[in-house]
Amino acid sequence: MRLVVLYTFLLSLLVMPLQVFADWQRFAALKEKIQDMTPIESGLELTLPLVADDGSAVPLKVTFKGSLAEDEHITRLWILADRNPNPDVIDFEISEHIPRIELSTRIRLGESQTVYALAQSNQGNLWLAQQEVRVTVSGCLMSGDDTTAETVMSQPRVALPRNPVAGEAAELRTMINHPMETGFREDEQGNLIAQQLVESLQVTRADQPVITANFHTGTSANPFVAFFLDQFDELTFSWTDQQGQQLSEQR
Amino acid sequence: MSDQKNLFSSSRRQLLKGLGLVSIFPAISACAATGTSKASAGRVVVIGGGFGGATAAKYIKRGNPAIDVTLVEPNKTFYTCPFSNLVLAGERQLDSIGHNYDELQQVYGVKVVHALAQDIDPVAKRVSLSDGQSLQYDKLLLSPGIDMRWNAIEGYDEAAAELAPHAWKAGPQTLILRQQLEAMEDGDTFIMSVPGNPFRCPPGPYERASLVAHYLKQHKPRSKILILDGKDNFSKQGLFTAGWQAHYGDMIEWVSLSNDGRVVRVDAANKEVETEFGTRHKAAALNIIPPQKAGFIADRAGVTDQSGWVPVNPVTFESTQVKDIYVVGDATVAAPMPKSGFAANAQGKVAASAIVAAFAGITPLDPVWANTCYSLINPDYGISVADVYRVQDSQIIAVEGAGGLSAADASDNIRRSEAAYAVGWYNAISQDTWGTKL
Ligand SMILES: Cc1cc2nc3c(=O)[nH]c(=O)nc-3n(C[C@H](O)[C@H](O)[C@H](O)COP(=O)(O)OP(=O)(O)OC[C@H]3O[C@@H](n4cnc5c(N)ncnc54)[C@H](O)[C@@H]3O)c2cc1C
Numbered sequence: 141m142r143l144v145v146l147y148t149f150l151l152s153l154l155v156m157p158l159q160v161f162a163d164w165q166r167f168a169a170l171k172e173k174i175q176d177m178t179p180i181e182s183g184l185e186l187t188l189p190l191v192a193d194d195g196s197a198v199p200l201k202v203t204f205k206g207s208l209a210e211d212e213h214i215t216r217l218w219i220l221a222d223r224n225p226n227p228d229v230i231d232f233e234i235s236e237h238i239p240r241i242e243l244s245t246r247i248r249l250g251e252s253q254t255v256y257a258l259a260q261s262n263q264g265n266l267w268l269a270q271q272e273v274r275v276t277v278s279g280c281l282m283s284g285d286d287t288t289a290e291t292v293m294s295q296p297r298v299a300l301p302r303n304p305v306a307g308e309a310a311e312l313r314t315m316i317n318h319p320m321e322t323g324f325r326e327d328e329q330g331n332l333i334a335q336q337l338v339e340s341l342q343v344t345r346a347d348q349p350v351i352t353a354n355f356h357t358g359t360s361a362n363p364f365v366a367f368f369l370d371q372f373d374e375l376t377f378s379w380t381d382q383q384g385q386q387l388s389e390q391r
Numbered sequence: 392m393s394d395q396k397n398l399f400s401s402s403r404r405q406l407l408k409g410l411g412l413v414s415i416f417p418a419i420s421a422c423a424a425t426g427t428s429k430a431s432a433g434r435v436v437v438i439g440g441g442f443g444g445a446t447a448a449k450y451i452k453r454g455n456p457a458i459d460v461t462l463v464e465p466n467k468t469f470y471t472c473p474f475s476n477l478v479l480a481g482e483r484q485l486d487s488i489g490h491n492y493d494e495l496q497q498v499y500g501v502k503v504v505h506a507l508a509q510d511i512d513p514v515a516k517r518v519s520l521s522d523g524q525s526l527q528y529d530k531l532l533l534s535p536g537i538d539m540r541w542n543a544i545e546g547y548d549e550a551a552a553e554l555a556p557h558a559w560k561a562g563p564q565t566l567i568l569r570q571q572l573e574a575m576e577d578g579d580t581f582i583m584s585v586p587g588n589p590f591r592c593p594p595g596p597y598e599r600a601s602l603v604a605h606y607l608k609q610h611k612p613r614s615k616i617l618i619l620d621g622k623d624n625f626s627k628q629g630l631f632t633a634g635w636q637a638h639y640g641d642m643i644e645w646v647s648l649s650n651d652g653r654v655v656r657v658d659a660a661n662k663e664v665e666t667e668f669g670t671r672h673k674a675a676a677l678n679i680i681p682p683q684k685a686g687f688i689a690d691r692a693g694v695t696d697q698s699g700w701v702p703v704n705p706v707t708f709e710s711t712q713v714k715d716i717y718v719v720g721d722a723t724v725a726a727p728m729p730k731s732g733f734a735a736n737a738q739g740k741v742a743a744s745a746i747v748a749a750f751a752g753i754t755p756l757d758p759v760w761a762n763t764c765y766s767l768i769n770p771d772y773g774i775s776v777a778d779v780y781r782v783q784d785s786q787i788i789a790v791e792g793a794g795g796l797s798a799a800d801a802s803d804n805i806r807r808s809e810a811a812y813a814v815g816w817y818n819a820i821s822q823d824t825w826g827t828k829l
Binding site for chain 2: 189190191192193194196197199274276277295297298299313315317361362364
C-alpha cells in the first residue's frame, strides 16, 4: 500500500507540473488573457459531467471559493473550450452586488476536450480551473440541433427564488429561446447558415449593473444562466441579439 | 442507393444474430472442470441478479464449472423493466415479466443467496449481507443497476415515490402506476417527468408515453399525456413523434428543457409539479423518473467516481479504481453503449469471460458488441435503433456505418414485424439471462 502511494506521488511529481504548465500555455485563447501572470490554480471550481451524452447542452457550474483581500472581488469570468471551432463559450462581467460566485449555464462541446474557467479580480489576480469532458453520443440517443427554429429571440424567462428574502443569497434562473446559430453549420443544400447569436444578457438593479453574460458560439441554444443575488427588487433583465434587437423583463 | 440500403440492412441482421455478442470466450478445456475432485478454481461473488448479474453468473459457470459462483439478490422473482410498459398499458400481467433463479441453481450450479449486500471490504475481499452472513471472494462482480437520487428534485424522496411512482424499477412500483392510470377519469392528465442524461433506458420514457396513450385511447380517449423533459432531444425522436401523431393525434404533448420542461419540485400528495421557471402542472396520475446513479453497493465498494457511476476498463469491465472488482450494466460508465438490458447482458458476458480467463491465466480477447433497442408505439407497431460497439484506445466506441435506425417511411407491415421482433428479443434475452421460458 505504502509503495503504491509513494509511486503515485513520484509519478505525480514527474507528470503534474509538466502537464498543468503545458495545457493552458498551449491554448492561445487562454494565454492571451493570462499573458505573463501566474493564475492561482485553486479556489475556482468547475463542475461539468465527466462524460456528456449530448454535446449540445452540457450543464456547467463555476463556483469561486478562493480567498480575496479586503476590497477585492471577482469582476470577470471566462469559460473557454480548447477544441471547439471557436474557443469562446461564455463570459461574465460581475459587479459587487453579486453576493456569491456560483454561476450555472449550458454549453456546447463539439468533441471531447478540456474546458477552462478563468476568473479575474479587480486587483488583477487570476484564478484558473479546468476539467476534461468526454463527449459521446450515447447509443439510443441522437443529438440534433433544430434546423427549423426561428432565429429571433422569444420567450424571455426569469425565475426568482420561491421565497426571496432581502439579504439572503438565493439563486435565480434566466433563459431565452433562440437557436444560437454558430455560423459553422450547413443547411441541407450544403450552404453555411449565417451566424445569429444572442449577444448578451444584462441584469441591472435600479439601473445599476449587476451582472452581464456575454454569449458566444459555445453557449448552447436557448441561453440559460443561473446566478445568486441577495436583493430581488427593481431588477431588469435585457437580452440583446447580434442585430441589436432587445427583449426585456422586469421583476 | 436502394442497393446500398439492402446490403446494409442484411448485414445488420447478421451482426445482430445471437444477441450480438461475437465469440469472446477463451477456449477453456472442458476437462479442466470435470472429474471428481471438487477443488474450486476460484471464488466469485456476483451482486445483483438482474440482466448483468444473472448473465455473468451463468456464463462464468459455463466458462468453467469449477469456479465457485455465489449470486446475491434480495428478490426471489426478478421483474424486468423491458415490457413493464406493456403491464402499465394493461396488455400484460406482471407475472409474465417475472423470472426466477431456479435454472441458475439447478442447471448451472450457481449458489443463490436471497439477501442484500450491505458492505464490501475490498482489502479483506469480503461482502457482508443483510442476513448477517459474510462472503469471501477472489473476484467480485457487481451489477446492482441504478438507485434513485432522492431529493435531487425537491420533494421527491422514497416516501413520495409511493404516491408519485417512478416505476423505473419494475415490480410494486409498476403496479402503483398502473393503479393510478386505472383510476384516471376520461379527460384527466397523466404527467411524466424525465431526467437529463444519463439515465436507464434512453427511449424508455417515450415508449411508456406511447403505451399509456394506447391504453387511454381505448378507455379514456379525452385524456392527455404531458411529458416534462430535462432534455431538448431524445432517443428515436423523429420516429416517436411521427408515431404519436399517426396513432394518438395530439394526445401526447412533449415539453422540452428549453420550453421549461425540467421539473424542479414535486408535491406528491397533491400530484403537482413545478418546473424550472415556475410553471405548475397538476396530474391525475403522476410518474416521476428522477435522476439516477449506480446502485449504492458500488459506492460501498469504492468504485464510483464523482459522477456517481462506475468507470471500468472496457476490455474486462474491471473497475479502474479497485482491483478484482468487476462492474457491468447500468451502474457503469460505458457510453456510448446505452444503459440497456441488452448492453448489461452483453457486458455480463464480457466480464464473465475476463474472470474465467483471469483464473486460467489467459488474456481475454477484445470484445465486440451490438445493441438493439426496440420500442413499441403500440403493441403492434415497433421501432428500433441498433449499434455496434468495440474498444479503441481503451474506450468504447460505436462503429461508424454499422447499425441503424428504423426507416422513417416504413410500412405498417414492417412496424408490425418490428413489434414481433421485440417479443422475440424479449424471450431470447430472458432465456439467455435467467433461462426461464414464458
Ligand atoms: C421502462 C423501461 C423499459 C426498458 N426497456 C428496455 C428494453 O426494451 N430493452 C433493453 O435492453 N433495456 C430496457 N430497459 C433497461 C433495462 O431494464 C436495464 O438497462 C437493465 O435492467 C440493467 O441491468 P442491470 O443488471 O444493470 O440492473 P438490473 O437489471 O436492475 O439488476 C440489478 C439487480 O441488482 C439487485 N441489487 C441491487 N443492489 C443490490 C445489493 N446491494 N445486494 C444484492 N442485490 C442488489 C437488484 O435487486 C436487481 O435485481 C428498460 C428500462 C425501463 C425502466
